Amino acid sequence: MLDRLPSVPASALARQLARWLPAPVDGPRQDVAERLGQWLNVKEAIALHAATGAVDAAGAAASRRQRSxxxxxxxxxxxxxxxxxxxxAVLAQSIRRRDPTHRPDASDPDTEFAFYHQRLHEQQRRMELSVDALRDHVRQALAQSSPDHARLAALDAHMQTLFGGREQRLLSQLPALLKARFAALRQAVATSDTPHDPRWLQxxxxxxxxxxxxxxxxxxQPVMGLIESLEHDD
Structure with missing residues (x-):
């Protein structure tokens, strides 16, 4: 079943950040297993191998469950x-909702960036809580489904444990990247013919x-993948 799951395309976040960063130097391409192996240290690799027992147990439990x-x-x-x-939709609406009391002030860039830094922290926390709860709910639902889906749910839980910390560390770099982008936009307008144009803040x-x-x-994306796996049962 796992080999029939759809491949995951480059994320929108990676594509967006790629516009801001220098192009990487071309190197030899690696398959998914090679790239995954670089993320795992010895302890984590052992933990992932040991997880196969729990994954198989989840499938066996689903097999014993009455189909009715x-x-x-x-x-x-x-x-x-x-x-x-x-x-x-709820999270996207929260992201798009702008503070009607906020009045952008290009003459005080430090205060402006502090405003966005705080907003980023709040939105990331909101996303983390909501998406983690949804992912757990989807896994529980799959665990009550077929043995294959129960195994997939168990595997996803272990993968989240192994890679969740790395994901958070990578996302924690966003404030620095945003600060650099903020400074770049500010510098660009400062050296232009209209140095006092505040539209760079917009x-x-x-x-x-x-x-x-x-x-x-x-x-x-992990939640979407879990749900999409159900399409292969039709």
């Missing part, structure tokens, strides 16, 4: 997709919003 107690795949997929769309606000939406897309 499970939700039909089509209905389960529809229910989970609706929940995904609801969480995504440009930053728009890009800031797109970065948060891209982060939301990245955080939801």
């Amino acid at each position: 107690t499970t939700v039909p795949t089509q209905a389960l997929r529809a229910n989970l997709q609706a929940e995904l769309q609801r969480v995504q 440009a930053f606000a728009d890009e800031f919003e797109q970065i948060l939406l891209a982060e939301l897309d990245l955080r939801l």
